[in-house]
Amino acid sequence: MSQLTDLSPPPRILMGPGPSDVDPRVLRALSAPLLGHLDPAFLEIMNEVMELLRHVFRTGNRVTFPVSGTGSAGMETVLVNLLEPGDRAVVGVNGLFGQRMADIAGRCGAEVIVVEAAWGDVIAPEAVEEALERSGGPVKLVAVVHAETSTGALQPIEPLAEVAHRAGALLVVDCVTSLGGCEVAVDAWDVDAAYSGTQKCLSCPPGLAPVTLNRRAEEILRARRHPVQSWYLDLTMITSYWGQERFYHHTAPISMMYALREALRLILEEGLDNRLRRHRLASAALVAGLEAMGLEAHVPVARRLPTLTAVKIPAGADDAGTRRALLREFGIEIGGGLGPLKGKIWRIGTMGYSCQRKNVFLLLTALESVLSRQGLPVGPGAGPAAAAVAYAAGGEA
Amino acid sequence: MSQLTDLSPPPRILMGPGPSDVDPRVLRALSAPLLGHLDPAFLEIMNEVMELLRHVFRTGNRVTFPVSGTGSAGMETVLVNLLEPGDRAVVGVNGLFGQRMADIAGRCGAEVIVVEAAWGDVIAPEAVEEALERSGGPVKLVAVVHAETSTGALQPIEPLAEVAHRAGALLVVDCVTSLGGCEVAVDAWDVDAAYSGTQKCLSCPPGLAPVTLNRRAEEILRARRHPVQSWYLDLTMITSYWGQERFYHHTAPISMMYALREALRLILEEGLDNRLRRHRLASAALVAGLEAMGLEAHVPVARRLPTLTAVKIPAGADDAGTRRALLREFGIEIGGGLGPLKGKIWRIGTMGYSCQRKNVFLLLTALESVLSRQGLPVGPGAGPAAAAVAYAAGGEA
Structure with missing residues (x-):
């Protein structure tokens, strides 16, 4: 077989259901x-x-x-x-x-x-x-x-x-x-x-x-x-x-x-409690941003994970096309639905090293940009703005 | 619990039954x-x-x-x-x-x-x-x-x-x-x-x-x-x-x-055949060196592995003490025997990246040094000299 090139994985921001980014x-x-x-x-x-x-x-x-x-x-x-x-x-x-x-x-x-x-x-x-x-x-x-x-x-x-x-x-x-x-x-x-x-x-x-x-x-x-x-x-x-x-x-x-x-x-080093708080904050901000864009979480807040947010795919949006665009244009990975939820939800992880404010902001901006190109009525800037407010409020709803 | 130090594994030359050194x-x-x-x-x-x-x-x-x-x-x-x-x-x-x-x-x-x-x-x-x-x-x-x-x-x-x-x-x-x-x-x-x-x-x-x-x-x-x-x-x-x-x-x-x-x-890149030849050469040189020191391989040459050499522990040698000295003084890991061969053989790997002439020479020298300290009659230099001859002969006996 022919010689292979050097290993050179394209840079990613892993916000799917795992693996997450590694420090x-x-x-x-x-x-x-x-x-x-x-x-x-x-x-x-x-x-x-x-x-x-x-x-x-x-x-x-x-x-x-x-x-x-x-x-x-x-x-x-x-x-x-x-x-x-x-x-x-x-x-x-x-x-x-x-x-x-x-x-x-x-x-x-x-x-x-x-x-x-x-x-x-x-x-x-x-x-x-x-x-x-x-x-x-x-x-x-x-x-x-x-x-x-x-x-x-x-x-x-x-x-x-x-x-x-x-x-x-x-x-x-x-x-x-x-x-x-x-x-x-x-x-x-x-x-x-x-x-x-x-x-x-x-x-x-x-x-x-x-x-x-x-x-x-x-x-x-x-x-x-x-x-x-x-x-x-x-x-x-x-x-x-x-x-x-x-x-x-x-x-x-x-x-x-x-x-x-x-x-x-x-x-x-971070402290386990601080780390759990960071996850709660990021997911609360993410959901605030998604809701400001008119999207809806799949799971009610009382039993919603702080590490992985399932969001309903809005009517008219292209499931695979949206995920592909996020990956190709922004290097962001999110997950699709499985089993009965296939085609119905996206799964957005905010886990570990991936769980950073800059990633939440970028994901919301990128998703808005991709969805609005599909003709969906998402107000540009609404998602990140709402997330910023949630972050500022400390996210501990 | 207390903070831990930076990861800092001591340098090793892995010549046991595996793992081997990694490029x-x-x-x-x-x-x-x-x-x-x-x-x-x-x-x-x-x-x-x-x-x-x-x-x-x-x-x-x-x-x-x-x-x-x-x-x-x-x-x-x-x-x-x-x-x-x-x-x-x-x-x-x-x-x-x-x-x-x-x-x-x-x-x-x-x-x-x-x-x-x-x-x-x-x-x-x-x-x-x-x-x-x-x-x-x-x-x-x-x-x-x-x-x-x-x-x-x-x-x-x-x-x-x-x-x-x-x-x-x-x-x-x-x-x-x-x-x-x-x-x-x-x-x-x-x-x-x-x-x-x-x-x-x-x-x-x-x-x-x-x-x-x-x-x-x-x-x-x-x-x-x-x-x-x-x-x-x-x-x-x-x-x-x-x-x-x-x-x-x-x-x-x-x-x-x-x-x-x-x-x-x-x-x-190395070529599979070249790699196999490298293993045959190293194990032949290793065995030549061990034999020159008066040691004996456990397995007859006809069915002997080119990747792992079992050598009989000479009478009077300290099994665990010898392995410990190789590890502490030279950073070299070799293996002991298992089951019915426990205390009877050492297992010396020449595998992959560990399979290098310099490692074979060092191991023989180190083993001579440790064994002679235990009062065993191994002529200093005999092992590496014999290994060098085997290497020069191309090892393809």
Whole structure:
């Protein structure tokens, strides 16, 4: 084959559903020379990453570390380790990632009881309670998505923890699009197992999936009757590499671990609370701007994510054409809708390093420009002006 | 928690069983700003990576791409997709990675028929033939390790392909420590499925697992009766992201893909045959040097890997102390033995960017220095001198 040119990715502003932009400091960390996965200096880095993840998850859980795969590998890790054939699982499905959890739980041989809600709604504790009651036997776990990336909805977790625990079930929470961008309080909320991905609000490249399991979940691992169906994601084996034993399991993704350490260190420097405030402010300003342009958010404010805004595509607008123009003319990536929301919403991420006022302003200006060219009645300047007002007001509506 | 220092990994020369050192050009590629996983510019990079991998695997296989995990995820991907509960699999076990294949095949619900050989030996085609005959029914696949990282043995593949195909079974080959360092000829050898890792002879950081499947293996995927037990590694779903459909499955590890592209581009520039010759030369010189010091290779020359040399730990030498001294005083990492070879061998990698004459010379000098301090009778200078002679002779014994 012919020689290839130098790698030269065009500059982008990543405001889709992830990955988000990565801080230059994280990119620099990625390029540090490698250590072996059993080098004492690397083991030290692993310890630091675990401590930093506990801080961001707000947990003291011993088992808190990144799995060597993307966010979906985190989902699979948690489900495949906690579920055995014949177990019952109640899964909340109000978007693509709930569907994915139900799919994976089924592949574990579990009997899956789905609690559905519309895409954009959240799962009602009463509906989960009812599912637990009519399950016909003990339920091993309840699983829900905290931040549904496919819809922009934020699921309240505490009431579900209560309902699940009352029935003797664990609560598993998908925090892929919330960790580092929304409040996630694993211990205070009494979440038994949670997972995330690095490429959303942590603003690290995709490739690692932070997971955390509490003592109750660890107990389930110890009590298993069958081997975990995945060798690669077998937590009992992996944790003896991450724990005191340092028993070799598989070669850890060294460079990605450097990057995650730096991304988490940036969160520590900014302060987690400050960082969450930055996300709330940006999304409030973004929505103010979109509304000033006559657009409408897909999710009501009470359950709207501060990290990903789903906005209805206005009648007459060209879905793919608008996204293509934003990418080509401005280097801005936003996402389209998935499943029943395909062609109906755009998904605009304000996550991590992408979550900056200048990006919100530019996106609104660019979107106005593209939509007005399609003959849509958007007043030039209205969006950014409204966003500026929201920013000035502090955004804490 | 307290603020952390800047990331500053101590400089290393990685001559263990992997990861290997990474070319600075690959480290630079890692630090390029991110693209979205559905960005047309990233899809182009994916196409290039697939083409480059076909070149290195020497295959025309349509399904040739990197799985989003380390080498062991590649192993699991191939087995979990080709095997269904109740299938029979013949697995060659002559080291740790053969054991791992047997373990994973068992977790797939397959009936695993193990063909054993001593750690350091290879699997005899006659033994596989016999296992196929006494299997009691059709066998879905035969699986072997091409380059056993735990022993340093190189498995001849062609005779096994013939034996497997005669019995109507597929041949699956683990190429983790061979791809890019030893001859791997997927099409010419008629291998049905193979996988590798990026962190060995490709000299890219760990985190991706190149896999390749031929038409016969693809046919098995289409004919499956049960869903693949792993959602994350379900090839039918993943290949519709890597294929024409570009259907979203999970977020690809963008930065790692940049790195792999650059690592493969370096192979193209060097020339695959030149690269393989470089590995043969370095390992021949290394062994000449070790023998001149009175040490002995664990594996006879006829089946010895050119990428990883297992050398017997001489009587009276301190296993862990020697490795620790090499690391602390010279920054050189070598590996210890595993399983039955623990305390009996050292494993010295000459892989990819680590496979350089200067590293071979330094390692021999350093090892002489450390061993002579332990009172072992190694003549100073003997090792490097012998290596220099081997290098001068061209190493193609």
